[in-house]
Amino acid sequence: MVDEAPATGSTGRLPPLRKNRDFRLLWSGASASFLSSRVSAVTYPLVVLWHTGSPLATSVVSFAALLPLLLVQLPAGALVDRWDRRRLMIACEAGRFLALGTAAVALATGTVSVPHLAAVAFVESGLAVFYRLAERGAVRNVVHPEQLPSALAANEARGRAAGMIGQPGGILLHSLVRWAPFLFASVAYLVSLCSLLLIKKDFQQERAATTTRLRxxxxxxLRWLWRQRFLRAALGIVAGSNVLFQVLSLALILMIKEEGRSPATLSIIVVLSGIGGMLGALSGGWWLRRLTQRTILLGGATCWAVLMTAMALVREPLALGALFAGTSLVGAVFNVAAGVYQVRTTPDEMQGRVAGTANLLGSGTNALGALGGGLLLAAWGTTRSVLLVGGAMALIAALAAISPALRTEEPPTDRKPAEEAPPEDLLAKRDDSDGAAS
Structure with missing residues (x-):
């Protein structure tokens, strides 16, 4: 995890984030939860193919796992804002523990079926939507406002690490014992549940009872989000870039195949990309203290355009890995900056709905990019397609640079470190939030 300030003392400086007991528990439990999701996600297709040998059955289970990302985001966001976040997260982890447990038992006893796995995949993915929306809103209530960038940077690093470890880990567990990945995921969800039970601080501010309809x-x-010009413009950049990155992912596989290289080459590039993402996540708070949100947004889009274009001219695996690492580094910094801005500017009672809308936008454009990418690569080939992707990213960066919303609506920044604030101000702020205590 990331910490920002020295231990508390006579100067009144904030204690390090690592000494915040409630955040440590929340972060650790969510780490186990994210790792479980990664392990199970890679296991579903392996298990179905091993038991049935049917690509159609595999696609059914994979579709069941992805469907909640499109169907559940908006209602989940509203329900997260209506219900108690801590209780909801506990219920999600209990549900996922039971669901994955039934899959492990079915595999161990030889009674597994495609409908059962599809149902487990749908339930796990749907509960994951609720959990992640609630956890995003909970963070701002367990850390001091000055340390929110560091907290979200630690969360971003957690997600990157879960992706790097979870996928190969799931494959390894499956190769040892077929039911081992689901047992591991189920136990990890139980660990996450226990960590939530140990947290003392509330996950939300006081809310008035609501009688309005969910719709x-x-x-x-949606109306609140539409009125936020800067956030709306940033989400537009995210949507456009998500489409392009899906095309790049498909293009990378084709590049390796066309060069006659081993599929193991892909894993090397993925690992390098993951390392870049980790570095970007860990340095996200550092960038936020030195650059404005607008600079990070425009600079990141410009860097992406340069790196994407360069991919069309490179075939050497280490060079491709370095370029993908660069895009992941920029993406991680961008995610931290966008997360800090969204969490800080969104009212606590709307955190779930705003985050859910953003997630739905990302999920939808990922699906669009995967579909359009295949058509584009089939028609144009890898080199021209990747050049087109780089040009499209450059156009997005140019439109962002001239966007009135981004030029005239500069959001708040975190360029002033916590230790530079007057001690009495820090002490006053710390009294309002006991998340930094302990």
């Missing part, structure tokens, strides 16, 4: 609450969240 009206969803509409309220």
């Amino acid at each position: 009206s609450e969803v509409a309220d969240g």
Whole structure:
């Protein structure tokens, strides 16, 4: 995890984030939860293919795992804003523990079936949507406001690490014992549940009871988000870049195949990309203290355009890995900056709806990019397609640079470190939030 300030003392400086007991528990439990999701996600297709040998059955289970990302985001966001976040997260982890446990038992006893696995995949993915929306809103309530960038940077690093470890880990566990990945995931969800039970601080501010319909609450969240010009423009950049990155992912596989290289080459590039993402996540707070949100946004889009274009001219695996590492580094910094801005500017009672809308946008454009990428690569080939991707990213960066929303609506920044604030101000702020205590 990341810490920002020295231990508390007579100067009144904030204690390091690593000494915040509640955040440590939340971060550790969510780490186990994210790792479980990665392990199970890679295991579903392996298990179905091993038991049935049917690509169609595999696609059914994979579709069941992805469907909640499109169907559940908006209603989940409204329900997360309506319900108690801590209780909801506990219920999600209990549900996932039981669901994955049934899959492990079915595999161990030889009674597994495609409908059962599809149902488990749907339940796990749906509960994951609720959990992640609630956890995003909970963070701001367990850390001091000055340390929110560091907390979200630690969360971003956690997600990157879970991706790097979870996928190969799931494959390894499956190769040892077929039911081992699901047992591991189930136990990890139990660990996450226990960590939530140990947290003392509330995950939300006081809320008034609501009698409005769910549809009206969803509409309220959408209207609020639409009025936020800077956030709306940033989400537009995210949506456009998500489409392009899906094309790049498909192009990378084709590049390796066309060069006659081993599939193991892909794993090397993926690992290098993951390392870049980790470095970007860990340095996210550092960038936020030195650059404005607008500079990070425009600079990141420009860097992406340069790196994407360079990929069309490179075939050497280490060079490709370095370029993908660069895009992941920029993406991680961008995610931290966008997360800090969204969490800080969104009212606590709307955190779920705003985050859910953003996630739905990302999920939808990922699906669009995967579909359009295949058509583009089939028609144009890898080199021209990747050049087109780089040009499209450059166009997005140019449009962002001239966007009135980004030029005239500069959001708050975190360029002033916590230790530079007057001690009495820090002490006053710390009294308002006991998340930094202990």
